[in-house]
Structure formats: structure tokens, C-alpha cells
Amino acid sequence: xxxxxxxxxxxxxxxxxxxxxxxxxxxxxxxxxxxxxxxxxxxxxxxxxxxxxxxxxxxxxxxxxxxxxxxxxxxxxxxxxxxxxxxxxxxxxxxxxxxxxxxxxxxxxxxxxxxxxxxxxxxxxxxxxxxxxxxxxxxxxxxxxxxxxxxxxxxxxxxxxxxxxxxxxxxxxxxxxxxxxxxxxxxxxxxxxxxxxxxxxxxxxxxxxxxxxxxxxxxxxxxxxxxxxxxxxxxxxxxxxxxxxxxxxxxxxxxxxxxxxxxxxxxxxxxxxxxxxxxxxxxxxxxxxxxxxxxxxxxxxxxxxxxxxxxxxxxxxxxxxxxxxxxxxxxxxxxxxxxxxxxxxxxxxxxxxxxxxxxxxxxxxxxxxxxxxxxxxxxxxxxxxxxxxxxxxxxxxxxxxxxxxxxxxxxxxxxxxxxxxxxxxxxxxxx
Numbered sequence: 001x002x003x004x005x006x007x008x009x010x011x012x013x014x015x016x017x018x019x020x021x022x023x024x025x026x027x028x029x030x031x032x033x034x035x036x037x038x039x040x041x042x043x044x045x046x047x048x049x050x051x052x053x054x055x056x057x058x059x060x061x062x063x064x065x066x067x068x069x070x071x072x073x074x075x076x077x078x079x080x081x082x083x084x085x086x087x088x089x090x091x092x093x094x095x096x097x098x099x100x101x102x103x104x105x106x107x108x109x110x111x112x113x114x115x116x117x118x119x120x121x122x123x124x125x126x127x128x129x130x131x132x133x134x135x136x137x138x139x140x141x142x143x144x145x146x147x148x149x150x151x152x153x154x155x156x157x158x159x160x161x162x163x164x165x166x167x168x169x170x171x172x173x174x175x176x177x178x179x180x181x182x183x184x185x186x187x188x189x190x191x192x193x194x195x196x197x198x199x200x201x202x203x204x205x206x207x208x209x210x211x212x213x214x215x216x217x218x219x220x221x222x223x224x225x226x227x228x229x230x231x232x233x234x235x236x237x238x239x240x241x242x243x244x245x246x247x248x249x250x251x252x253x254x255x256x257x258x259x260x261x262x263x264x265x266x267x268x269x270x271x272x273x274x275x276x277x278x279x280x281x282x283x284x285x286x287x288x289x290x291x292x293x294x295x296x297x298x299x300x301x302x303x304x305x306x307x308x309x310x311x312x313x314x315x316x317x318x319x320x321x322x323x324x325x326x327x328x329x330x331x332x333x334x335x336x337x338x339x340x341x342x343x344x345x346x347x348x349x350x351x352x353x354x355x356x357x358x359x360x361x362x363x364x365x366x367x368x369x370x371x372x373x374x375x376x377x378x379x380x381x382x383x384x385x386x387x388x389x390x391x392x393x394x395x396x397x398x399x400x401x402x403x404x405x406x407x408x409x410x411x412x413x414x415x416x417x418x419x420x421x422x423x424x425x426x427x428x429x430x431x
Contacts, residue, residue: 001025001153001175004037007101008052011041014082018050024173027198027222029098029277030247031312040104040195040218042150042171043086051101052078053093062092065273065307067341088218088243088273090309097310104218104243106171106193113147120144123172125151136178140166148172148194157199160186169193176200180219183209184260192216199226203244206231208260217242222277227252232287233260233296237267245275249283255296255330256289263296263330270302275309280323280352282306284335288328290364295329304338311348319385320352321345322374326366327356335372342379350379350408351387351419355396365392368399375404382409389416391424400427 002025010018021039028036041047054077061079063070070089072081079091083105091101116122121144130138137157140146145167148154152172157179160166164187173195174180180196183189184207195218196203203219203226206212212234219228219242228244230252231237244250251274255263274281282303288296303322313319321342326332342350353372357365368391391397406413415430 001173004035005054006037006099008054009039009101009103010050011047014046014048024197026102026220028220028245028247030222030224030226031278033222034098036098036100036102038102038104038195038220040106040171042106042108043083044108046082046084047105048080048082049103050078050080051091056094059094064090064092064309064343065341066343067307090275102218102243102245104195106216109171109193111169112149113145121146123148123152123154123170125149127153127155129155140168142166145169148174157182160184160189162186164188166190167192173197174199179203179205181205183207183212185209187211189213190215195219198222201225202227202230203246204229206234206237207258208233208262210235212237214239215241219244219246221246221248223247230254231264231267232257233262233264234267235265239267239269239272241271243273245277247278249280250274250276251281252283252286253298253301254285254287255298255328256292257287261289261296264298266300268302269306270304272306273309274306276311276313279313279318281308281311281321283320283323283325285324285326285330285332285366285369286328286361288330288364288366290329290362292329295331295364295367298330298332299334301335302338303336303340306340308340308342310344310346312346313348316385317358319348320388321348321350323352324369324372325352325354325356326369327358327362327364329364329367331367331370333370336375337373337377338375340374340377342377342381345379345381345384349385349387351389353389353398353401355390355392355398355424357392365396368396369401370398371400373402373404374406377403377405378407380409386418386420387416388420389425389428390420390422393424397424397426399425401425402429402431404431406430
């Protein structure tokens with residue numbers, strides 16, 4: 001794997017011997033693709049971390065998300081800090097967020113394997129490049145555990161189709177696959193612990209699947225349409241403790257697309273760090289079934305305890321850190337955003353709530369948005385575009401949206417007067 005020499009990173013149990021980590025090169029930001037750094041290790045007790053900046057002087061340091069409150073000391077061109085528990089961080093010197101260090105302190109593995117068996121597909125340390133497989137993909141059957149050991153590099157897409165009781169676990173890396181993991185028409189799938197580096201398209205794609213759990217996933221992408229996690233007509237989904245830095249939507253929740261039908265329900269995203277170099281950190285409501293007599297429903301979506309480190313989207317139509325963008329005959333309802341911290345908007349807007357018709361993607365307008373709550377939202381910054389809340393017409397509008405304890409630059413939001421809005425909204429409350 002390519003090495004990045006911007007930093008030298010070491011870690012130790014306090015008072016013990018330093019372990020030298022491998023600084024992976026990862027590519028970020030589709031506008032002008034740049035090389036950033038990534039290290040990772042597992043920890044089950046407090047550790048000390050040393051980061052040496054190998055080029056230039058240290059003038060300023062930020063360790064984000066800021067809410068983690070990681071304190072550091074500086075000694076010449078080196079910083080030291082202590083981590084009490086596993087967490088995913090961006091270490092940034094002198095305001096440079098394109099050549100930063102992504103530091104992933106994973107929880108300890110509780111399940112490991114050393115060889116394949118009837119129910120285990122094992123990838124050990126080293127490069128695995130199945131070039132003789134169709135579309136460079138590996139299809140995973142039901143009742144199978146796929147284990148990517150630390151140091152394993154798998155250059156393929158993992159396909160879970162019409163399967164159940166499948167697990168993809170470990171600390172290895174999927175490197176430059178067409179897609180990272182594709183989960184279609186399947187049930188009871190767990191993805192836990194792996195890292196996906198610069199796929200051509202999605203990191204994880206879910207299509208008409210039920211019982212999907214994604215934990216401790218780390219993702220980078222730098223290409224057009226290289227979304228993070230996209231769900232088409234999926235139900236009972238948990239996304240927990242993930243770090244997504246993508247050059248398209250980090251998280252997208254849709255209804256019908258391609259061969260997937262039925263709407264999306266009961267999706268929870270929590271304890272996440274999202275960084276959208278392009279497009280939305282969170283996008284809900286696009287793609288539906290205009291041929292359906294009534295239309296599909298996206299409902300019961302919970303998003304809580306999320307740190308959004310950046311949005312940079314130069315097309316105003318697609319701006320929104322928290323976006324409900326309802327089209328294609330969809331109805332979006334019962335959505336909660338709670339405890340969301342937005343640290344930076346380079347180009348974009350905070351809230352985007354809209355029923356629309358976008359002919360690039362839609363054959364029909366959206367049906368409506370209802371019963372949405374934004375609670376305990378904080379943002380500190382300047383220069384972002386105004387938030388937006390707009391229905392399409394009297395029949396396809398927005399109703400019952402509540403903003404509760406929204407803090408903007410230390411001041412509580414008291415109204416939506418600053419929003420771009422129209423007359424097709426009802427029941428908006430600010431508390």
C-alpha cells in the first residue's frame with residue numbers, strides 16, 4: 001500500500017514502548033484530489049499518541065471532532081496526546097484539512113480467525129487481488145463470516161445478494177474496489193471494523209435488504225458518485241460509530257431505484273463523524289417509484305450524536321448538511337435529527353428541507369414531508385448560504401417541522417425568518 005511521509009505516528013500504553021504505525025496514503029476531495037494520511041490501531045485501555053510533522057513548522061493544531069476535547073502538547077515538530085477510549089479523529093496542522101492525519105483508534109477485536117473453513121472466508125495480511133473473478137467481485141453465501149485480518153488488503157467488491165446471516169468483520173482494508181460492499185435482497189448482515197479506501201462508487205450499497213448493521217466502518221472516496229453508505233428500500237438498519245469522508249453523499253437514504261422496491265423504514269444513524277468534500281453529509285428522500293399508484297414512503301429515520309466536520313458543495317441545488325430532499329413521488333415522515341454538531345461549512349447550508357421535482361433524477365415530484373424534528377443542533381461559522389424550507393405546491397407541501405434548541409454561533413435560533421421559504425409549509429415551530 002502507498003505510504004504517506006507527511007507524518008510519523010507512534011502509539012504506546014503509558015510508560016511502555018512506542019509502536020511505530022504505518023501511515024497509509026488516502027486520497028480526498030474530488031475538486032482537486034489530494035493525498036492525506038491515515039493510521040489505525042486497536043486499544044482497550046488509555047494510550048499515548050505521538051505525531052511528528054515531517055514537513056514545515058507547527059503553528060496551529062486542531063484535533064477534531066472538537067467535542068472530543070482531546071488536549072495536546074507540542075514539542076518542536078511533534079505533538080503528544082492521550083486517548084482514554086476508542087475514537088475516530090482528524091489531526092490538522094496549520095489549518096490544512098486536505099493533508100491531514102486521519103487517526104482511527106478502534107476498539108479491540110473480540111473475534112479473530114487464522115484460516116478459512118466451511119463458514120469462514122479468511123483474508124490474511126497481504127494483497128488479495130482476485131483478477132480472475134467476474135467484475136472483480138467476491139460473492140458471499142448465506143451463513144458466512146468474512147474476516148479481513150489486520151494488514152489484509154482486498155482489491156475486490158464483496159457482494160452479498162439473496163443471502164442471510166452474513167458478517168464482514170476484521171480490521172483489513174477494501175482498496176479501490178468498484179464498490180466496497182453491496183448488500184442486495186438480503187437479511188441479517190453485519191459489517192464491522194473494516195476500512196474502505198477510494199472505491200469507484202459506493203462504500204456500502206444496500207438494496208431492498210432488512211436487518212443491516214454497519215459498525216466501526218471507516219471510508220474515503222474522491223471520485224464522482226463515490227457515496228459513502230447509500231440505502232435503497234432498506235428496513236431495520238443501524239449505522240453506528242462510523243467515519244465517512246466522501247466526495248459525494250456520506251449517508252443517503254432513498255426509496256426505489258433500479259431493481260429495489262418498497263420504501264425505506266426504521267433506519268438509525270448514530271455516533272458518526274461525517275465529512276462531505278462534495279455533496280451532503282446526510283441526504284434523505286431522493287429516488288422513488290413514480291410508477292407506483294400511491295408512491296413509496298421513507299419513514300422512521302433517527303439521526304443522533306453526529307459530528308459533521310465539513311460540507312463543501314458548490315452547486316446550490318445540492319447544498320445542505322442535513323438534507324431532506326423529497327422527489328420521485330416519495331413521502332418522507334417521522335424523521336429525528338438530535339445532537340448534531342456542525343463544525344464547518346465551506347460552501348453549503350445547514351438545513352435543506354424541500355419537496356421538489358428535479359428532472360435530472362425524477363420522473364414525478366415528491367409527495368410531501370411531515371413530522372420532522374431537529375433537536376440540539378449547534379453550528380459555529382460564517383459565510384454559509386441560508387437554510388431552506390420549501391414545499392412544491394398546496395398538495396405537495398411540508399408540515400409539522402420542529403426546531404428545538406438550535407444554537408447558531410452561540411445564539412439560540414428563534415425563528416425561520418432567515419430561511420429561504422415559501423407558502424407551502426405548515427406547522428413549523430421553533431422552541
